[in-house]
Amino acid sequence: MSTKHTAKCECSQLQRHRCKFQPVLPAILQKGPAFVKPKFGKATKSVADQAAVKRIFPNTYGLPEITFVKGANSAVAKKAVRVGVVLSGGQAPGGHNVIGGLLDGLKKANPKNKLFGFLGGPSGIVENKWVEITPALMKDYRNTGGFDLIQSGRTKIETDEQLKAAKDNLIANKMDALVVVGGDDSNTNACVIAEYLKQQGVDISVIGVPKTIDGDLKNKQIETSFGFDTATKIYAELVGNICRDVNSARKYWHFIRLMGRSASHITLEVAFKTHPNAVLIGEEVLAKKMTLGQIVDNLAQLIAKRAKAGKNYGVVLVPEGLIEFIPEMKELISALNDSLADNEAELSKMNTVAEKKAFILSKLPAKLADLMRSLPEGIASQLMLDRDPHGNVQVSLIETEKLLVEMIRTKLAEMKKAGKYNGKFAAITHFFGYEGRCGVPSTFDANYTYALGYNAAVLALNKCSGYLSSVRKLTKKAQDWECGGIPLTMMMNIERRKGKEKPVIKKALVELKGEPFKHLAKNRDLWAVEDLYVFPGPIQYFGPAEITDMTTYTLLLEQGKKVK
Template sequence: TKIETPEQFEQTKKTILENKIDALVVIGGDDSNTNAGLLAEYFKKEGTSVSVIGVPKTIDGDLKNEMIETSFGFDTATKIYAELVGNICRDVNSARKYWHFVRLMGRSASHITLEVGFKTQSNIILIGEEVLAKNMTLSQVVDSIVGVVVKRSEAKKNFGVVLVPEGLIEFVPEMKVLIAALNDVLAENEPTLRSMANLDEKKNFVYAKLTPQLAALMRSLPYGISSQLMLDRDPHGNVQVSQIETEKLLIDMVKARLSELKKEGKFQGKFSAITHFFGYEGRCGAPSNFDANYCYALGYNAAVLALNGLTGYLSSVRKLIKKPEQWECGGVPLTMMMNIERRKGKEKPVIQKALVNLSGAPFKVLVKNRDNWAMTESYLFPGPIQYFGPSVITDMTTKTLQYEQEKKK
């Protein structure tokens, strides 16, 4: 729940005081810790001596900076996803007749897709941030996939694995503009839209509110996708991308393009596709040894910060590629990570999401290897999370963290 009205702040203070709570520890991602920062400021302003401390938790991996190297949950989730994708890679290398399109959780950043790509070396690894940086249209994204499909078919390889970040559709510039406009229209006309009897009526109302160009773009989308874009937003005003079947949209567009190429005599292969969405499976599993140790350290550190009367800080544990006894603990001001973003049609202070850094070491590793992975079967099969055995196996961190920290050793 987003805490933003005067009544919500007042009720929070009342609940805290009535229950004689000395400290509030908020565990969550950028939105939850934005709440923590705003509550800390409010309590201070009201003269309430309650410490508010945040703890970074998001499997998406999008709450990170120099002081927050990763959030707990990311390691466990990516290991679970990598096991599943690795199983698909093993099957595809045996059956050799299907293209598997795997959509992976990650609403606003492609960290999970990148990490699972490293762990499995799938043929195509789409990174939303790259799509945005290159100002690619949806058609250009499809063409990039088609290019690999055609090349592999020429080598008699009518199979492969494509990793799709859950939030890809929000990174396509034209779609990003459309979604932003939709967010505003839906927020500003919520009572009117709720009174309408069916989806088609709502769509026609929205089309009239959009610019002609955006209305035309939305009309051009498959009916199911345009309908999914109309779904209710989450409490923070975000599109519920887990309900937008981007992998099916890509498959339909790839099929259409391949059909055109076949008529032109430029594609002689076959294309049969299977879809998967790995989302909640990854955040309900037993934690990895790394996450268990990291959570303990974060929680202990949060308690120390609160007991020392600090407020408005995020628990920070650094140097995570080293052994736990060598980790460094501290706190980082929540306000240091905030910027202004448009939410539900209004400008609001929020913690900035950490996207995949296209100049960073992990992405450079992908760029160096992806052409080879596209044309070969260099698949890796990580298997399940390991809890017993050599620490180099049981306590290993993510590939992303290893690549980021190698230069800091």
């Protein structure tokens, strides 16, 4: 069902100039799809749980990796094709450039090729709501933030009815391929759709594109997800501004929680860019089996140490998913996930929060029930009631920074009575999340997303299905990037969701033996006591390449580059 396009917004001066920016394509793609051939590598296997993943995806498991090489490939231009694209999950800077690259790649192969955007996320496929994306329509959205061209959504196409409706609508609209732009859950869903279509004997390719500002969709083949670079630069500007305010006023402690879901990549990258006094990394907390009390004690000791030096101020970065990494809290959350899933019908009949809480407490082991009772009422309610579409705790709604401040204040009062602290503690809390999701993409992300979209077009034209668009060697200049496709099943493992074992793309967490964390460990003691704040300022879109084209410290460190 064709829908009239209504997305419209006023253009700023920056947007008007930014629309004129022409992303740099990797050299391998510059002549067009008809001059690119896929080179197939060895058969692959999933990152874990190989037998289970293969059983679930018998038609798409074991596909070879693809690298694009130069070579005549006129077959991709002979038949006009129709390709659908859908944006899935949370927004990330650069989504419009994925669509722009996809459109340009298709049109370069054959001007008669057509691109259609499904509206409102995956539900648009099931409900058959779409708009044709033409060069004229695309014109005002190039190099802009947001997903407003076709919007996004979090619907998962997983039931038999949804899969059949998606298949029927793709066939009815004569689609040759579907491109799913999303994170780990969305691309897991893309793999499910690809497998279903193969099983049904339907010749429609499904290709994923790695999107998430959280930075947790990456591996050796997918070096970073798009949007991470831009989002961390936006957050770093805000944190840097607070660092400068702290250094000017010298009377407040700022506790800043940063988006990032279950991984601490954003917090780590922002720390590199700003040098705060304390950086909590959830993965380290888990590895050291730290309790909530130990985290509070450590921060209280730091605050006391700085107060002794006359510094009653500082900046603390807190990852969004910290509470999940505290072993005692992780155990509680896991038990809650299972208990809430198992008793969903009974809970739906209850009218009050108190009634639901009492019921759940009765289902938990005594140790975990006591822990639940010890938490502030607001935190306990958030753990129990605020769930995401997958049935898991919505960590973004848990105000961990406020919990820490409350507990630190109590601890400092105890220390003051014992004569171990004689400072002043005034705290301000922040959460930076949505501020970073729809920013104007940095030059790195503008180039990267355009290449990912164009690369996805080449995969579609070569009838590759069950692949994730992959652009690699990202610390080099954009023209030197390598392109190809990675089998989606290659990144799969089995995890527990809503009380059941399900295949999902494995999340990439901060590696404590990796170079980025080692860099933090080497410098954080100095940052703790000295005021070595860095003020990165806003993203630069015009000027020297060393400023406009810079990428993340995380990526540089992971690829063996030296950073200050």
